[in-house]
Amino acid sequence: MLSRTAENLYWISRYMERAETMARLLDVGYRMSLFPNPKGYHNEWDSVLSAAGASQGYFSKYNEINQDNVEDYLFFDEENPSSVYSCISKARNNALLVRTAFTPEAWVALNKSYKEMLEFKKGKFIRSDLPNFTEWTIQQVNMFRGSANSLLRNDGYHFIFLGTFIERADNSARLLDVKYFVLLPTADYIGGNLDNLQWIILLRSLSSFRAFRWAYEGDVTSSKIAHFFILNNDCSRSLSFCINNIVHHLNSLKCSPNKISDIYSGLKGVHETIKNETVESIIEYGLHEYVTNFVSKISYLDNQIQDQFFG
Amino acid sequence: MFDEMYSEDAQIRQHYLQVNSWLRTMSSTVISQKNYEAESHFKRIGITFSVKDDDMSERIIPFDLIPRILTNYEWSKIEKGVIQRSKALNAFLYDIYNNGEIFKAGIIPEENILKKDSYDQSMINFSPPNKIYSPIVGVDLIRTGKDDFYVLEDNCRTPSGVSYMLENREIMMKMFPDLFHSNRVLRVDDYPTRLLQTLMSLAPKKCDSSVPTVVLLTPGHLNSAYYEHTFLSDQMGVEMVEAQDLFVENDFLYMKTVDGPKKIDVVYRRIDDDYLDPLAYNPNSVIGVPGITHVYKTGGVNICSAPGAGIADDKAVYIYVPEMIKFYLGETPILDNVQTWRCERDDDLKYVLENIDELVIKEVDGSGGHGMLIGPKSSKQEIEDFSSKLKLHPEGYIAQPTLDLSSSPTLINNEISGRRVDLRPFCLLGEKVQLCPGGLTRVALGKGSYVVNSSQGGGVKDTWVLAD
Numbered sequence: 144m145l146s147r148t149a150e151n152l153y154w155i156s157r158y159m160e161r162a163e164t165m166a167r168l169l170d171v172g173y174r175m176s177l178f179p180n181p182k183g184y185h186n187e188w189d190s191v192l193s194a195a196g197a198s199q200g201y202f203s204k205y206n207e208i209n210q211d212n213v214e215d216y217l218f219f220d221e222e223n224p225s226s227v228y229s230c231i232s233k234a235r236n237n238a239l240l241v242r243t244a245f246t247p248e249a250w251v252a253l254n255k256s257y258k259e260m261l262e263f264k265k266g267k268f269i270r271s272d273l274p275n276f277t278e279w280t281i282q283q284v285n286m287f288r289g290s291a292n293s294l295l296r297n298d299g300y301h302f303i304f305l306g307t308f309i310e311r312a313d314n315s316a317r318l319l320d321v322k323y324f325v326l327l328p329t330a331d332y333i334g335g336n337l338d339n340l341q342w343i344i345l346l347r348s349l350s351s352f353r354a355f356r357w358a359y360e361g362d363v364t365s366s367k368i369a370h371f372f373i374l375n376n377d378c379s380r381s382l383s384f385c386i387n388n389i390v391h392h393l394n395s396l397k398c399s400p401n402k403i404s405d406i407y408s409g410l411k412g413v414h415e416t417i418k419n420e421t422v423e424s425i426i427e428y429g430l431h432e433y434v435t436n437f438v439s440k441i442s443y444l445d446n447q448i449q450d451q452f453f454g
Numbered sequence: 455m456f457d458e459m460y461s462e463d464a465q466i467r468q469h470y471l472q473v474n475s476w477l478r479t480m481s482s483t484v485i486s487q488k489n490y491e492a493e494s495h496f497k498r499i500g501i502t503f504s505v506k507d508d509d510m511s512e513r514i515i516p517f518d519l520i521p522r523i524l525t526n527y528e529w530s531k532i533e534k535g536v537i538q539r540s541k542a543l544n545a546f547l548y549d550i551y552n553n554g555e556i557f558k559a560g561i562i563p564e565e566n567i568l569k570k571d572s573y574d575q576s577m578i579n580f581s582p583p584n585k586i587y588s589p590i591v592g593v594d595l596i597r598t599g600k601d602d603f604y605v606l607e608d609n610c611r612t613p614s615g616v617s618y619m620l621e622n623r624e625i626m627m628k629m630f631p632d633l634f635h636s637n638r639v640l641r642v643d644d645y646p647t648r649l650l651q652t653l654m655s656l657a658p659k660k661c662d663s664s665v666p667t668v669v670l671l672t673p674g675h676l677n678s679a680y681y682e683h684t685f686l687s688d689q690m691g692v693e694m695v696e697a698q699d700l701f702v703e704n705d706f707l708y709m710k711t712v713d714g715p716k717k718i719d720v721v722y723r724r725i726d727d728d729y730l731d732p733l734a735y736n737p738n739s740v741i742g743v744p745g746i747t748h749v750y751k752t753g754g755v756n757i758c759s760a761p762g763a764g765i766a767d768d769k770a771v772y773i774y775v776p777e778m779i780k781f782y783l784g785e786t787p788i789l790d791n792v793q794t795w796r797c798e799r800d801d802d803l804k805y806v807l808e809n810i811d812e813l814v815i816k817e818v819d820g821s822g823g824h825g826m827l828i829g830p831k832s833s834k835q836e837i838e839d840f841s842s843k844l845k846l847h848p849e850g851y852i853a854q855p856t857l858d859l860s861s862s863p864t865l866i867n868n869e870i871s872g873r874r875v876d877l878r879p880f881c882l883l884g885e886k887v888q889l890c891p892g893g894l895t896r897v898a899l900g901k902g903s904y905v906v907n908s909s910q911g912g913g914v915k916d917t918w919v920l921a922d
Binding site: 146148149242243247250254255258298302398399 | 497498499500675684687688693694695696698699709710711712713714
């Protein structure tokens with residue numbers, strides 16, 4: 144497989160995964176804005192922007208947080224490299240460059256998404272359209288993932304899913320980092336409606352609101368939520384699930400065994416210890432520190448993959 | 455005007471009977487529905503082309519649902535004729551870069567060839583594997599009568615359009631499977647396999663593998679035929695590479711893979727000579743591979759088509775092809791050329807100027823239907839302007855009679871109406887020489903129009919060759 148092809152495949156799936164994250168975050172912000180609080184309405188746009196890693200970009204363009212601007216910035220803005228629009232465009236353009244490494248179905252899925260996206264962008268954006276747009280985005284990403292399943296199980300397939308899980312691990316960890324304080328045991332004491340809402344934000348933005356209820360019996364507690372997102376291997380967005388899949392796809396690559404064992408050695412620590420962690424041990428270590436450390440491991444892994452395979 | 459479906463006494467020709475009755479069963483609602491289906495299919499798969507001077511827009515070529523049908527008898531003449539012609543063109547290329555027998559025999563004046571820009575001096579005394587310079591020859595044919603097929607031009611560099619031949623057939627089989635039960639249509643879908651075999655059979659002498667590594671070299675996604683590049687490499691299962699994926703080391707060509715460098719034996723290139731290698735040709739080329747021609751000349755890789763093969767489809771060489779066939783193959787040409795006047799000859803120029811309103815004048819170096827004058831379709835002013843250009847640079851032009859291109863039933867606003875067509879079959883030359891039974895039929899969609907080029911409002915049809 145050409146290095147350029149592998150790199151493009153890796154990024155296509157990262158962009159598509161990121162598009163989904165953006166759509167889910169927008170959905171959370173939108174829902175929250177519909178719930179009244181004593182001062183007016185809930186405003187979660189600030190944390191939506193930081194979870195999206197878009198605060199800096201946003202504030203270089205706008206002076207204050209305003210729902211319409213945040214929605215436009217995260218969904219349609221071409222200047223925002225992580226907007227849904229940018230992600231889908233880049234994924235499609237990368238796919239154009241590696242069409243031969245794709246099945247026709249996978250290409251058609253991306254090309255169709257892109258063409259429809261252009262149509263949306265032409266139309267006038269109305270606030271009530273947002274739920275349709277986010278739902279549409281999630282559908283497009285699912286279509287892409289589904290069609291990727293028809294690929295040959297060669298290295299290209301594994302590069303695609305390495306991209307998916309590295310992006311997801313990064314997105315999940317960053318989101319946890321923005322909201323980690325609501326999962327600290329002290330948050331239980333504060334209790335009340337607000338914190339419940341904060342948990343719901345977390346669950347919804349990780350597309351796990353209903354899944355969580357199925358996975359755990361009894362009351363919702365911060366410790367269960369932390370367990371769900373960090374350690375539960377049934378949760379397709381948990382850090383543990385992501386790291387296991389990263390390791391699986393990395394070890395499934397048929398090319399360059401030496402490079403693979405090199406890369407794996409940098410990851411081994413996280414991969415092996417996460418099996419034996421408990422929520423208590425992580426809290427004791429420091430939830431924030433744990434998540435930050437995780438993010439930096441993932442980013443190091445990404446650098447290594449770029450250097451070893453795509454350089 | 456010859457009609458492909460109706461005979462002179464207004465009867466449906468035997469081989470169109472089935473298609474004709476199928477057409478009668480379709481209501482205009484069904485027709486427009488099917489047209490819409492076909493169009494959205496082509497859009498979704500992205501079989502688009504970009505138009506000259508308008509490089510931002512992606513368009514699809516209009517597809518006509520009514521197939522163009524050739525009988526086995528008609529095809530066998532085309533097949534023999536195109537193969538004969540393609541062999542002669544390759545023999546010509548070998549000759550002019552090596553012994554120059556055709557000059558010595560006085561058939562073609564040496565200076566007519568050697569001074570041409572498309573004659574590549576650096577190819578002198580070099581012979582590519584199997585002496586094949588142009589492994590894929592696209593021959594543009596027109597028809598004026600029942601048995602009258604003429605060659606309008608040859609394409610020896612990197613003829614495009616074969617993806618349409620294949621995709622048009624796929625969409626027809628998908629939308630109208632019944633048609634293929636009632637008509638025995640020879641398959642074309644093995645073309646990519648045949649192409650791969652052809653390319654593998656042309657591995658260079660230093661290749662020691664029984665399965666040579668073939669790649670398709672594309673200039674990139676902005677090229678108007680990019681879809682075809684992706685389509686062919688995908689169908690052949692070979693890597694589609696860009697120059698940035700390749701490098702030269704120790705007299706071999708490699709591509710950068712996740713496994714490290716991988717040696718390449720055959721490059722099916724879809725970029726022009728001039729851009730191939732900045733060290734040997736245009737030094738500003740960024741889509742070429744530095745040093746690739748050195749590897750080529752030392753037998754480390756084969757480049758298909760060979761640099762310098764383009765001279766064979768020069769319009770000034772075209773007129774000599776019938777004589778080439780006699781000279782190299784000792785055969786009588788099966789397919790004739792269209793009568794051609796060369797304006798550089800005084801007598802010809804005189805004739806052309808006197809009869810300009812009946813002739814088609816083409817630039818020797820023009821392509822895609824650009825820079826030409828169609829006498830009968832032009833205004834007085836246009837003719838006058840063109841005449842003065844012609845007098846100024848007669849060597850830059852040739853003239854041909856306005857040919858009565860055959861007409862084929864075509865759906866225009868959901869109604870059947872005759873429109874003029876041509877045909878481009880694709881000949882493959884490797885260890886075997888073969889012609890895939892089909893080709894690209896282009897159709898001039900304007901009423902009475904002669905211009906079939908996609909860049910000027912032409913469309914395409916599925917082309918059938920019947921098994922019996």
